[in-house]
Amino acid sequence: xxxxxxxxxxxxxxxxxxxxxxxxxxxxxxxxxxxxxxxxxxxxxxxxxxxxxxxxxxxxxxxxxxxxxxxxxxxxxxxxxxxxxxxxxxxxxxxxxxxxxxxxxxxxxxxxxxxxxxxxxxxxxxxxxxxxxxxxxxxxxxxxxxxxxxxxxxxxxxxxxxxxxxxxxxxxxxxxxxxxxxxxxxxxxxxxxxxxxxxxxxxxxxxxxxxxxxxxxxxxxxxxxxxxxxxxxxxxxxxxxxxxxxxxxxxxxxxxxxxxxxxxxxxxxxxxxxxxxxxxxxxxxxxxxxxxxxxxxxxxxxxxxxxxxxxxxxxxxxxxxxxxxxxxxxxxxxxxxxxxxxxxxxxxxxxxxxxxxxxxxxxxxxxxxxxxxxxxxxxxxxxxxxxxxxxxxxxxxxx
Amino acid sequence: xxxxxxxxxxxxxxxxxxxxxxxxxxxxxxxxxxxxxxxxxxxxxxxxxxxxxxxxxxxxxxxxxxxxxxxxxxxxxxxxxxxxxxxxxxxxxxxxxxxxxxxxxxxxxxxxxxxxxxxxxxxxxxxxxxxxxxxxxxxxxxxxxxxxxxxxxxxxxxxxxxxxxxxxxxxxxxxxxxxxxxxxxxxxxxxxxxxxxxxxxxxxxxxxxxxxxxxxxxxxxxxxxxxxxxxxxxxxxxxxxxxxxxxxxxxxxxxxxxxxxxxxxxxxxxxxxxxxxxxxxxxxxxxxxxxxxxxxxxxxxxxxxxxxxxxxxxxxxxxxxxxxxxxxxxxxxxxxxxxxxxxxxxxxxxxxxxxxxxxxxx
Numbered sequence: 063x064x065x066x067x068x069x070x071x072x073x074x075x076x077x078x079x080x081x082x083x084x085x086x087x088x089x090x091x092x093x094x095x096x097x098x099x100x101x102x103x104x105x106x107x108x109x110x111x112x113x114x115x116x117x118x119x120x121x122x123x124x125x126x127x128x129x130x131x132x133x134x135x136x137x138x139x140x141x142x143x144x145x146x147x148x149x150x151x152x153x154x155x156x157x158x159x160x161x162x163x164x165x166x167x168x169x170x171x172x173x174x175x176x177x178x179x180x181x182x183x184x185x186x187x188x189x190x191x192x193x194x195x196x197x198x199x200x201x202x203x204x205x206x207x208x209x210x211x212x213x214x215x216x217x218x219x220x221x222x223x224x225x226x227x228x229x230x231x232x233x234x235x236x237x238x239x240x241x242x243x244x245x246x247x248x249x250x251x252x253x254x255x256x257x258x259x260x261x262x263x264x265x266x267x268x269x270x271x272x273x274x275x276x277x278x279x280x281x282x283x284x285x286x287x288x289x290x291x292x293x294x295x296x297x298x299x300x301x302x303x304x305x306x307x308x309x310x311x312x313x314x315x316x317x318x319x320x321x322x323x324x325x326x327x328x329x330x331x332x333x334x335x336x337x338x339x340x341x342x343x344x345x346x347x348x349x350x351x352x353x354x355x356x357x358x359x360x361x362x363x364x365x366x367x368x369x370x371x372x373x374x375x376x377x378x379x380x381x382x383x384x385x386x387x388x389x390x391x392x393x394x395x396x397x398x399x400x401x402x403x404x405x406x407x408x409x410x411x412x413x414x415x416x417x418x419x420x421x422x423x424x425x426x427x428x429x430x431x432x433x434x435x436x437x438x439x440x441x442x443x444x445x446x447x448x449x450x451x452x453x454x455x456x457x458x459x460x461x
Numbered sequence: 462x463x464x465x466x467x468x469x470x471x472x473x474x475x476x477x478x479x480x481x482x483x484x485x486x487x488x489x490x491x492x493x494x495x496x497x498x499x500x501x502x503x504x505x506x507x508x509x510x511x512x513x514x515x516x517x518x519x520x521x522x523x524x525x526x527x528x529x530x531x532x533x534x535x536x537x538x539x540x541x542x543x544x545x546x547x548x549x550x551x552x553x554x555x556x557x558x559x560x561x562x563x564x565x566x567x568x569x570x571x572x573x574x575x576x577x578x579x580x581x582x583x584x585x586x587x588x589x590x591x592x593x594x595x596x597x598x599x600x601x602x603x604x605x606x607x608x609x610x611x612x613x614x615x616x617x618x619x620x621x622x623x624x625x626x627x628x629x630x631x632x633x634x635x636x637x638x639x640x641x642x643x644x645x646x647x648x649x650x651x652x653x654x655x656x657x658x659x660x661x662x663x664x665x666x667x668x669x670x671x672x673x674x675x676x677x678x679x680x681x682x683x684x685x686x687x688x689x690x691x692x693x694x695x696x697x698x699x700x701x702x703x704x705x706x707x708x709x710x711x712x713x714x715x716x717x718x719x720x721x722x723x724x725x726x727x728x729x730x731x732x733x734x735x736x737x738x739x740x741x742x743x744x745x746x747x748x749x750x751x752x753x754x755x756x757x758x759x760x761x762x763x764x765x766x767x768x769x770x771x772x773x774x775x776x777x778x779x780x781x782x783x784x785x786x787x788x789x790x791x792x793x794x795x796x797x798x799x800x801x802x803x804x805x806x807x808x809x810x811x812x813x814x815x816x817x818x819x820x821x822x823x
Contacts, residue, residue: 139783141800143529143774175583179558182583182747183780198747200584202593203561211596215582218589379565404529407776411562414525415569432527 066272066303068296075292076278083166086111092169092231095188098281099177099351099373101199101366103247104224105170106285107239108231113166114282115188119147122154123326123436125161132437146405146436148184155191167192170230174199176376178408195230197223201371205378208371217367224363240362243285248357253293254280260300261344262393265309266317267300270346271333272310274324277349284352311342316459319389320346321382321416322401322409327438328446335447339454344393347374347385379412383419390424396457398428399450404440429453463669464648471654471692474514478546478658482508485660488549488609493537493563495716495743496554496581498732500625501602503661504618506611507550511657512537513712515690517803525570530559531772532803533688538563541571550608552601554579556745557777575608577601581736584747591737598733618728622721624661631668632656632717636708640762645677646684646705650695653713679704680819683759683794685785686710686770687743687778691805698768698807701815707762709755710770715741745777752781752788760792766818767794773802795822 087093094110096102102112122128128146131153136142138156140149154160171194173185182198189196199219202212228234257276261268276296283289320343325332336343351374358365374385386398398420400413417428431449434440470477482489490507492499502509515532521542522535540546551567551574553560564576579601582593602613632653638644656664682703689695689712698705708714718741725731742748759767767789771778786796797818799811807815 139786139798141779141782144776144779179556179561179583179745180776180780183777186747186749187780187784198584200582200590200593200747202580202582202597203555203578204580205565209596209600211593211600212580215589215593215596222589378562379568402527404527407530407562408558411526411530411559412565413527415566419569 066268066296066299068276068299071292071295072276072278075283075288079283079288080162083111083113084164087166090232093166094170094172095168095185096172097174097177097181097185099370099375100172100174101220101370102172103240103243103285103362103366104220104227104235105172105231106243107235108227109233110169110227110231112282113168115151115184116147117278117282118154118160118162118165119150119436120324120326121161122150123438124329126327126438127159127161128327128436129438131157131159144405145178145180145184146434146440148180150436152184152187155188168194170195170197170227172197172199172227174201174370176201176370176373178375178406180408195226197227199223199370201376203376203378205380208368212371213364213367216371217363220363220366237362241359244357244362244365245359246287246290247285248359250280250284250289250293251352251357253290253297255350257293257297257300258345258350260297260304261310261342263304264394265307265311265314266342266344267303267308267310269310269336270320270343270349271329271336273346273349274329280352309342311337311340313340314342315340316397316454316457317342317344317393317395318397318399318457319344319386319393319395320348320399320401321386321413322403323348323406323435325401325433325441325446326436327441328433328443331443332446335450339451339459341454341457341459343399344395345389347382347389351375375408379415379419382412382416383423386416386420387423390420390426395426397426397453399453400428400430402430402432404432404434405436427453427456463667464651466667467655467664468648468651468692470659471651474510474654474658475540475546478508478510481658481660482547489547490550490552491537491541491546491548492552493534494552494554494556494560494579495711496556496736497552497579498598498625498736500618500621500721501598501613501729501732502550502552502605503621503625504614505605505609506614506617507609508660513654513657513688513690515801515803515805516540517805519803525566526562529774531774532801533690533772533775534559534563535803538566538570541567541574548574550575550577550605552577552579552605555581555583555597556743557775559774577604577608583745585737585739585742586747591734594733594737595730598729598736602729613729615728621661622728622732623723624665626721626723628656628661628664629717629719631665632713636714636717639708640706646695646699647692649708650689650713651692653717654689654692657712677704680822681706681763681765683707683755683762683764683767683789684710684770685755685767687772687775688712689770690801693806694770694801697812698815701812702819703766703768703815707759707764709741709758711743715739715743743777744781752785755785756788756792756794759789759794764794765822767796768815769796769798771798771800773800
């Protein structure tokens with residue numbers, strides 16, 4: 063089992079992105095704090111450097127800083143039942159403590175509720191703290207494909223906010239600029255989809271534990287040339303590994319798929335647990351949450367409206383069942399793991415029914431594990447092992 | 462009749478809903494949000510009610526939903542899964558992530574039960590939001606029509622919109638009377654709670670008018686929060702020496718503040734606009750000046766303290782609480798958050814906290 067060479071490239075890329083954000087801000091480039099489901103293409107076209115508080119919270123959790131930051135937020139009266147990403151990130155804003163050295167303050171925040179209802183509150187507090195404008199893209203929830211009315215509503219908001227964002231940025235958003243950024247986003251998303259697809263090979267050269275980490279550029283750098291170049295390189299490496307028959311898991315014995323965000327406080331331990339039992343986590347709903355098919359450089363506003371009204375978390379149970387069923391079939395999985403994430407109600411509620419229906423459709427068993435994406439106080443490795451080990455054994459995998 | 466009847470219904474809404482369905486012989490439609498307009502469900506020929514009561518145990522609901530959802534929703538699920546209510550349709554509206562998840566969960570756990578989701582906009586500013594509200598309500602009506610196999614009766618809609626508006630106006634008048642002292646909290650909340658499950662015609666016939674039952678003594682307070690789980694909470698707060706003079710709950714003033722332009726040429730459109738333009742929104746909508754507006758109302762009503770009654774695991778409330786407390790503090794009103802979880806009344810600890818708040822007032 064060989065480590066991905068691109069792990070080092072990723073570390074360099076993220077470091078450079080952090081440095082670029084700091085340098086750019088010093089040089090007078092505006093910074094936009096955005097949610098992962100925001101149409102980042104708009105702020106890129108206006109010359110902003112985007113920053114992703116969700117990514118930041120995940121980094122804080124992976125670096126074991128999340129508990130202290132969350133406790134600071136709780137000390138200000140915010141309930142421990144709220145999203146841990148929000149508590150961690152707000153704690154970082156209010157204390158100035160961050161694993162990135164320092165946070166570059168935003169010139170605006172851009173929010174879309176297509177991933178959850180929490181972000182509108184979290185980013186409102188961010189906007190109030192930094193005294194900057196907040197742009198909110200309201201995207202209707204639905205279980206089927208977005209209706210024409212939904213797309214019209216979202217498009218209308220995008221068109222209305224473009225000149226306002228331009229005013230805060232350093233250049234005007236033109237259709238031409240938006241087209242170029244959208245084209246790069248589309249290309250990066252296509253490459254990312256192909257990267258994820260490599261795990262369908264047997265043995266899998268790449269697992270979702272790798273994807274959870276290597277998704278950082280698609281979240282925080284899509285729409286840029288660096289992002290496209292990054293995934294071209296990663297895809298090449300994975301293809302080489304697949305052709306050589308290199309396996310991400312030694313002696314892969316079982317393949318499973320994952321639903322929900324990673325458990326960052328236990329990421330390394332979980333990865334080891336899967337490896338020890340020779341179980342390859344071949345796909346997940348989290349890293350493949352964006353859709354590429356709608357982005358249309360010829361009509362960027364409509365394409366963005368469609369794309370950001372059709373991401374995973376804007377849909378309900380029926381859509382999740384479809385996605386998981388497809389994944390299980392496509393990746394040849396023998397089981398699936400549903401992370402019931404205390405911090406993310408939008409992602410987690412409904413999973414019990416999802417498990418039931420997906421199993422009935424595919425004949426493949428699923429297990430629900432209780433944890434949290436960033437709050438270590440809600441993560442117990444013992445509990446995870448107690449749930450996962452018997453499940454792995456039932457799949458014919460073991461140490 | 463009169464207060465006795467309204468308070469009886471308020472104390473046991475589930476029994477009243479069962480009796481009502483038996484009496485009316487119509488399909489029961491349960492709305493799980495104050496943003497679902499009951500008049501529309503009336504016009505589909507349903508016995509329309511709004512969910513409010515809270516259970517203490519959720520053996521069935523726990524099998525379909527994680528425990529980190531609010532007890533308001535878990536109670537509704539428990540009732541539906543136990544088939545204690547002969548529901549035919551469950552109507553939800555966009556707002557919090559938990560309510561949004563309900564139709565999906567029911568599609569697996571109770572596939573025989575019809576659901577319809579009103580996809581209202583979260584932003585409530587300006588024409589695009591209103592247009593989206595109209596599109597959402599039209600789509601919702603289409604969904605209900607398909608699920609129930611019954612058409613929307615426009616004549617009935619006209620009647621229902623008028624009578625429901627009359628109910629809301631009278632409830633709003635009750636709550637306006639709290640500040641002036643012409644009304645007291647128990648009948649006011651009793652009237653609001655009863656209106657959630659009674660037929661509006663029956664409610665109007667029972668409602669004795671706004672001049673009865675003046676308020677007693679007590680420290681004037683604002684009550685804010687989502688659903689008031691029972692009349693017991695109000696009675697307990699009163700018994701502790703509080704006099705509610707202003708309300709900001711979904712059960713009462715927020716929902717009652719909605720006004721439909723009844724003379725509009727398109728009533729469906731007018732109802733949709735009334736939802737987007739509701740004067741007193743809930744915190745799940747994007748209304749940045751809401752805390753300041755609530756604080757101003759509290760001050761105007763002469764409140765000396767505020768009780769923020771929150772359901773545990775209610776994210777919109779939990780996010781709003783510190784900001785609302787700060788806005789109230791700015792106008793000189795201290796506040797206390799009481800977090801309710803699977804309980805109809807207050808716990809001993811909560812009663813002590815209320816007493817401490819009262820004792821700390823100058």
